[in-house]
Amino acid sequence: MEKVDIISVGMTRFGKHPEKTGRDLILEALLETIKNVDKGIDIKKEVEALFVGYFTPTFYEHQAHYGPLVTEWLGISGIPAFRTESACASSSAALSAGFFAISSGIYDVVIVIGVEKMTTLDTSEVTDALAVAADDIFDLSTGITFPGLFALMAQEYFQKYGENWENLQAVTIKNHYNGSLNSKAQFQNTISSIAKKTALKKGCSFKNDLDFLNSQFNPFVAYPLRLYDCAPISDGAAIAILANSKISKRFTDKPIHIIGIGIGTDSLALANRPDLTTSRAVINSSNAAYKMAKVGPKNIDVAELHDCFSINEVLLSEDLGFFEKGHGLVAIKEGRTSLQGDIPINTDGGLKSKGHPVGATGIAMIHEIWLQLRGEAGSRQIKGNPRIGLTCNVGGSSASSFVFIFEN
Amino acid sequence: MEKVDIISVGMTRFGKHPEKTGRDLILEALLETIKNVDKGIDIKKEVEALFVGYFTPTFYEHQAHYGPLVTEWLGISGIPAFRTESACASSSAALSAGFFAISSGIYDVVIVIGVEKMTTLDTSEVTDALAVAADDIFDLSTGITFPGLFALMAQEYFQKYGENWENLQAVTIKNHYNGSLNSKAQFQNTISSIAKKTALKKGCSFKNDLDFLNSQFNPFVAYPLRLYDCAPISDGAAIAILANSKISKRFTDKPIHIIGIGIGTDSLALANRPDLTTSRAVINSSNAAYKMAKVGPKNIDVAELHDCFSINEVLLSEDLGFFEKGHGLVAIKEGRTSLQGDIPINTDGGLKSKGHPVGATGIAMIHEIWLQLRGEAGSRQIKGNPRIGLTCNVGGSSASSFVFIFEN
Numbered sequence: 001m002e003k004v005d006i007i008s009v010g011m012t013r014f015g016k017h018p019e020k021t022g023r024d025l026i027l028e029a030l031l032e033t034i035k036n037v038d039k040g041i042d043i044k045k046e047v048e049a050l051f052v053g054y055f056t057p058t059f060y061e062h063q064a065h066y067g068p069l070v071t072e073w074l075g076i077s078g079i080p081a082f083r084t085e086s087a088c089a090s091s092s093a094a095l096s097a098g099f100f101a102i103s104s105g106i107y108d109v110v111i112v113i114g115v116e117k118m119t120t121l122d123t124s125e126v127t128d129a130l131a132v133a134a135d136d137i138f139d140l141s142t143g144i145t146f147p148g149l150f151a152l153m154a155q156e157y158f159q160k161y162g163e164n165w166e167n168l169q170a171v172t173i174k175n176h177y178n179g180s181l182n183s184k185a186q187f188q189n190t191i192s193s194i195a196k197k198t199a200l201k202k203g204c205s206f207k208n209d210l211d212f213l214n215s216q217f218n219p220f221v222a223y224p225l226r227l228y229d230c231a232p233i234s235d236g237a238a239i240a241i242l243a244n245s246k247i248s249k250r251f252t253d254k255p256i257h258i259i260g261i262g263i264g265t266d267s268l269a270l271a272n273r274p275d276l277t278t279s280r281a282v283i284n285s286s287n288a289a290y291k292m293a294k295v296g297p298k299n300i301d302v303a304e305l306h307d308c309f310s311i312n313e314v315l316l317s318e319d320l321g322f323f324e325k326g327h328g329l330v331a332i333k334e335g336r337t338s339l340q341g342d343i344p345i346n347t348d349g350g351l352k353s354k355g356h357p358v359g360a361t362g363i364a365m366i367h368e369i370w371l372q373l374r375g376e377a378g379s380r381q382i383k384g385n386p387r388i389g390l391t392c393n394v395g396g397s398s399a400s401s402f403v404f405i406f407e408n
Numbered sequence: 409m410e411k412v413d414i415i416s417v418g419m420t421r422f423g424k425h426p427e428k429t430g431r432d433l434i435l436e437a438l439l440e441t442i443k444n445v446d447k448g449i450d451i452k453k454e455v456e457a458l459f460v461g462y463f464t465p466t467f468y469e470h471q472a473h474y475g476p477l478v479t480e481w482l483g484i485s486g487i488p489a490f491r492t493e494s495a496c497a498s499s500s501a502a503l504s505a506g507f508f509a510i511s512s513g514i515y516d517v518v519i520v521i522g523v524e525k526m527t528t529l530d531t532s533e534v535t536d537a538l539a540v541a542a543d544d545i546f547d548l549s550t551g552i553t554f555p556g557l558f559a560l561m562a563q564e565y566f567q568k569y570g571e572n573w574e575n576l577q578a579v580t581i582k583n584h585y586n587g588s589l590n591s592k593a594q595f596q597n598t599i600s601s602i603a604k605k606t607a608l609k610k611g612c613s614f615k616n617d618l619d620f621l622n623s624q625f626n627p628f629v630a631y632p633l634r635l636y637d638c639a640p641i642s643d644g645a646a647i648a649i650l651a652n653s654k655i656s657k658r659f660t661d662k663p664i665h666i667i668g669i670g671i672g673t674d675s676l677a678l679a680n681r682p683d684l685t686t687s688r689a690v691i692n693s694s695n696a697a698y699k700m701a702k703v704g705p706k707n708i709d710v711a712e713l714h715d716c717f718s719i720n721e722v723l724l725s726e727d728l729g730f731f732e733k734g735h736g737l738v739a740i741k742e743g744r745t746s747l748q749g750d751i752p753i754n755t756d757g758g759l760k761s762k763g764h765p766v767g768a769t770g771i772a773m774i775h776e777i778w779l780q781l782r783g784e785a786g787s788r789q790i791k792g793n794p795r796i797g798l799t800c801n802v803g804g805s806s807a808s809s810f811v812f813i814f815e816n
Contacts, residue, residue, distance in 0.1 A: 001513040021545070049671070057540075058466055062548070064540040065495040068673040068689065068807035072680065078692050080671030082494040082501040082808065087473040093490040097505050103512035105409040106669075132465075132472040137429070140470070261514075263457070263488030265476040272480065281476065284486050399476035400490065 003245035004102045005255035006406070007109075008037040009367040011238035014355030015186040022054065022061055022117040023073040025237035029113070030074055033239040038252035041241070048107040049080040051098045053091030053114045054359040059129035060120050070113065080107075087133035087395030088308060090114065091238065092362030092402030098242050099261055108244045114364065115237040116357035126233050130358070133396035138269035147222035147230060149270055149397045150309035154224055156276040157311060161326035165224045169213050170333045171310040172228045172352060178339065179349025181380040186234050186355030229310040234355035238363035240370075256370050259388075260293025260405030262286060268399045279398035282319040286392065289403040290321075293388075297321035300343060300405075301386035302372045304365035306394045307350040316392050317345060320403070344382045347372060362393035362402065373408035411653035412510045413663035414814070415517075416445040417775040419646035422763030423594040430462065430469055430525040431481040433645035437521070438482055441647040446660035449649070456515040457488040459506050461499030461522045462767040467537035468525050478521065488515075495541035495803030496716060498522065499646065500770030500810030506650045507669055516652045522772065523645040524765035534641050538766070541804035546677035555630035555638060557678055557805045558717035562632055564684040565719060569734035573632045577621050578741045579718040580636045580760060586747065587757025589788040592775075594642050594763030637718040642763035646771035648778075664778050667796075668701030668813030670694055676807045687806035690727040694800065697811040698729075701796075705729035708751060708813075709794035710780045712773035714802045715758040724800050725753060728811070752790045755780060770801035770810065781816035 010033030012025050020028070034041060041047075052070050057063045067081030084093035091114025098110040118126055131145050139149065158164055172191065179185040180193070189197075195212035199205050206212040218226045241251075248255040264284030267273055273280075290296055297320055305320070307313035314328040322343055323331045331337060337345035348354050348368040351361060369389035371377040389406045418441030420433050428436070442449060449455075460478050465471045475489030492501035499522025506518040526534055535553050542548055542557060552560075566572055580599065587593040588601070597605075603620035607613050614620040626634045649659075656663040672692030675681055681688075698704055705728055713728070715721035722736040730751050731739045739745065745753035756762050756776040759769060777797035779785040797814045 056466060056472060058464060061544060062540055063544045064464060064493060065542075065676060065804050065807065067494050067501075068803070069543065069676045071673045072675045072677070077673055077675050078688050079673060080504075080693075080696075081673050082492055082497075082504070082671070084490055084492055084505075085472060086475050086490040089490075093475075096488075096490070097492075097508065100505065100508035100512050100514065103514065104508050106508065106511065132470055134473075135477065136469060136471045263490070265479045265485055265487060265489050267480045267485050268473060268477045269480070280486050285488075288488075395476070396473050399473065 002103050002105050004099050004258045005243050005245050005248035006240050006258065006366065006370060007243045007248050007251040007255050008033050008241045009239065009370045010036050011184055011364055011367050012236050013184045014234045014236035014357055016119045017235040018119065020235065022057060022115050023069060025117060025235060026070055026113055026115050027073060029237040029239045033241060037241065038254065039250065041251055044076055046109045047076055047079060047111050048109055049101055050111045050113065051082065051084055051094040053084050053094035053362065055085060055087055055090045055116055056129045056132060060117050086400045088358040089362055089393045089395040089400055089402050090359040092393040095240065095362060095404065096261065096263060096402060099258060102242055102244050108247055110242045111239060112242060112363060113237065113239050114360035114362055116359035117235050118233045118357060119235050123233065135269040138271055147225055150311055151222035151225045152270065153276045153315065154311040157315065160277055163329050166210060167329050167333055168310050169210055170329065171307060171313050172213065173209050174332065174338055175307060175346050175350040175352040178347050178380055179353025182348050182354060185349045185353050186232055187353045225309055231308045231351035231356035234357040236355060236357035236360045238360045238367050240363050240366055254374050256373050257407045258404060259407045260289035262288030262292065262403045264401045266399050268396065270397050277315060278319055279401060281398055281401035282316055282392065282394065285401040285403040286320045289405050293405040295388060295405060299388050300390045301388050302344050302347060302369065302382055303390040304368055305345055305392050307346060307352050308356060310352065312398065313345065313350065320392060339380055339382055347377065347380050347382060365391040365393055366404065369406050373406060410511050410513050412507050412666045413651050413653050413656035414648050414666065414774065414778060415651045415656050415659040415663050416441050416649045417647065417778045418444050419592055419772055419775050420644050421592045422642045422644035422765055424527045425643040426527065428643065430465060430523050431477060433525060433643060434478055434521055434523050435481060437645040437647045441649060445649065446662065447658065449659055452484055454517045455484055455487065455519050456517055457509055458519045458521065459490065459492055459502035461492050461502035461770065463493060463495055463498045463524055464537045464540060468528050494808045496766040497770055497801045497803040497808050497810050498767040500801040503648065503770060503812065504669060504671060504810060507666060510650055510652050516655055518650045519647060520650060520771060521645065521647050522768035522770055524767035525643050526641045526765055527643050531641065543677040546679055555633055558719055559630035559633045560678065561684045561723065562719040565723065568685055571737050574618060575737050575741055576718050577618055578737065579715060579721050580621065581617050582740065582746055583715060583754050583758040583760040586755050586788055587761025590756050590762060593757045593761050594640055595761045633717055639716045639759035639764035642765040644763060644765035644768045646768045646775050648771050648774055662782050664781050665815045666812060667815045668697035670696030670811040672809045674807050676804065678805050685723060686727055687809060689806055689809035690724055690800060690802065693809040693811040694728050697813050701813040703796060703813060707796050708798045709796050710755060710777065710790055711751065711753050711798040712776055713753055713800050715754060715760050716764060718760065720806065721753065721758065728800060747788055747790055755785065755788050755790060773799040773801055774812065777814050781814060
């Protein structure tokens with residue numbers, strides 16, 4: 001089994017890009033990725049294959065078959081390429097395909113891409129596009145969409161562990177703070193600054209962040225989840241270049257090693273799960289990744305978790321073994337997952353603040369781990385020379401999960 | 409690099425299955441696949457991952473995220489799974505992912521699936537669903553759809569090589585004959601028998617097959633291509649189980665070895681190709697597969713080629729090196745690709761007669777090669793103990809291509 005390194009990453013800013021198609025976003029991200037290869041790369045000569053994750057291009061661009069589309073658009077037509085899909089974890093599936101391909105020894109250098117161009121549609125249409133990540137027969141036929149699915153998880157969590165929505169706001173407040181330090185984030189404002197601006201504009205006042213989040217300016221989306229518990233609709237692309245460890249030093253003296261990979265699934269239909277506060281997909285994928293990397297949750301220095309809704313950061317942090325079941329929210333409130341904490345989570349602002357162009361999210365997580373493990377995350381760089389990072393990117397209601405572990 | 413075998417295959421009959429969803433078709437195909445494992449298999453214990461190719465499930469079933477959907481429906485929820493897409497080659501992409509994964513040594517036994525449930529939509533809606541395999545900006549904006557794209561290729565071929573539509577009918581006649589011997593085919597009638605039935609019903613007569621094919625009963629779809637030059641709209645699923653060669657004997661004494669794999673791309677937009685009678689995707693993929701397998705076109709005993717339109721069987725047979733450019737049609741007319749020929753092509757009836765549920769097609773091709781190389785193809789079994797088989801499955805206007813070479 002060949003070892004696999006990441007030799008570069010790049011991404012667009014996440015947000016609204018009305019002037020750009022999916023392929024344009026990819027090109028922008030690629031230009032940065034090439035620039036980030038420390039010793040340079042000639043992609044026409046070196047890249048042997050390409051895998052691209054894009055959840056629902058047919059909805060947004062009336063387009064599929066993104067493999068040949070992208071190789072052509074990037075000027076490397078001819079090489080092997082195909083698209084992968086696992087809902088919001090589509091680009092983690094692309095990274096998996098690229099990892100397998102290099103690990104097998106068939107290819108040495110591979111580009112993996114994540115992209116989603118969502119703002120061509122309005123919110124109700126995007127809700128429908130996202131809904132195909134749930135079970136059309138057993139979930140959607142009840143009338144539920146994704147905010148509702150995660151609201152059910154939140155309700156069960158609150159009931160089972162005596163938690164509440166007020167405590168959950170620690171996730172939103174932390175992630176908006178981290179996002180305020182990230183020039184690639186869709187939202188670069190702390191909740192405090194948003195509250196201050198709203199107060200000025202509306203001629204009212206708030207006692208603190210929670211007072212603002214509990215106001216009419218944070219309306220319910222699906223009880224108990226409110227607007228600021230939900231990741232936004234975004235456009236964006238993110239790219240990583242993978243190489244066989246044997247040759248990665250040709251491109252950089254600071255490659256990041258992929259030391260663990262795990263994939264798992266749970267029932268797509270939420271009704272078929274015995275416990276909504278845990279996902280077998282996450283548990284199986286993390287167990288496999290820990291085993292392969294020969295590390296445990298205690299060895300992780302920094303992590304990116306899929307906070308499509310605030311509650312999910314809590315659920316994942318527990319299923320990954322960072323905290324005991326029912327104790328995740330306490331740990332977040334205590335600051336243990338902040339930039340100064342013992343296990344910083346979503347240092348880039350997470351999906352909530354950085355944005356969530358769903359197909360791009362998996363590789364954008366890796367973009368952040370790459371920066372943190374190389375000590376290049378600027379004002380949000382965590383201290384203590386982090387050595388091991390983890391990403392957990394899930395699809396739908398955590399019905400699929402991809403966990404990667406990285407070492408510098 | 410671990411070696412990879414196919415230990416079993418299975419498929420539904422292709423055609424209309426109004427009573428079955430995509431997941432039902434997969435379940436039906438899996439039951440046959442399990443039955444076809446010579447020494448039996450316990451899929452709950454043995455299968456470690458699953459990859460599923462389905463081109464446009466969102467159009468047909470308002471559903472994506474087929475990875476966890478399928479693992480749940482087959483009773484193996486929890487294992488790694490994701491979907492692959494490369495238009496009509498989506499399940500060859502699934503096979504590629506499965507091949508890479510076993511070849512890397514990460515998994516030992518993997519299920520790869522192809523499926524498409526198309527008849528939920530009417531013909532104009534299916535035409536739109538298929539159209540997303542072309543370039544939305546540079547192809548579709550001209551008003552063209554797939555019959556038109558392949559009609560342009562046919563016109564250029566006829567002009568360049570002095571060929572004509574009458575000669576092209578050799579493909580249709582051969583494939584309908586082969587399909588008449590295949591109980592899994594959507595159409596199990598020779599052109600002669602269709603002509604005879606039509607003559608009886610309409611009170612007219614035809615001198616021969618060509619006379620019928622040249623009549624009003626074979627209307628133009630996109631000049632010069634007519635109805636019988638086009639593969640039909642179909643439902644269906646096909647499955648293969650892959651295993652590391654080191655353990656495949658646990659499941660069967662007659663595994664089929666995958667000795668070559670090649671993937672290639674060409675420009676998605678047809679306008680960007682200098683020559684419409686050839687595809688760089690097909691050439692690159694076959695070169696890679698031949699090199700890996702250490703064989704050439706002369707060593708191939710039987711092949712399955714992607715005849716989505718009759719002209720494409722000709723183009724592929726030339727790009728694969730079976731015949732010189734411009735000589736493919738002559739060879740087919742001479743019977744060299746018939747069941748008794750020196751290089752039998754599409755012994756199962758091809759996409760034309762067997763049917764073309766696009767996501768399922770790649771693995772259905774492998775189903776046929778499996779039967780032929782094991783000597784189990786019944787009345788259509790080719791003589792001489794075929795040893796090496798090839799599949800060429802393309803996406804869209806051959807903008808992506810997957811070539812696999814198998815040995816018994």
